[in-house]
Amino acid sequence: MFGTYLRLDVTVWASDRAVIRAARRKLARSARRDPAKREVRKRFYREMLEHHANAQHLVAEFRL
Numbered sequence: 001m002f003g004t005y006l007r008l009d010v011t012v013w014a015s016d017r018a019v020i021r022a023a024r025r026k027l028a029r030s031a032r033r034d035p036a037k038r039e040v041r042k043r044f045y046r047e048m049l050e051h052h053a054n055a056q057h058l059v060a061e062f063r064l
Helices: 002-006 016-026 029-033 035-062
Strands: none
Touching (some): 002 035, 016 035, 029 035
8 A cells, every 4th residue: 555655646744634635536436435435445545644644754753
């Protein structure tokens, strides 16, 4: 999933909302609207936010 995060084309200091919006654009239209896939969508968004937080932590740690 880290590769998907990298393809979102968001900066490290982008807001969580910007990450969610970019991740939403990566999903197929049918996956965005299907109520049966709600839990999978939520897990996908959480993983993207987790990768984003890790990237922010790395940049802050090494002062890049």
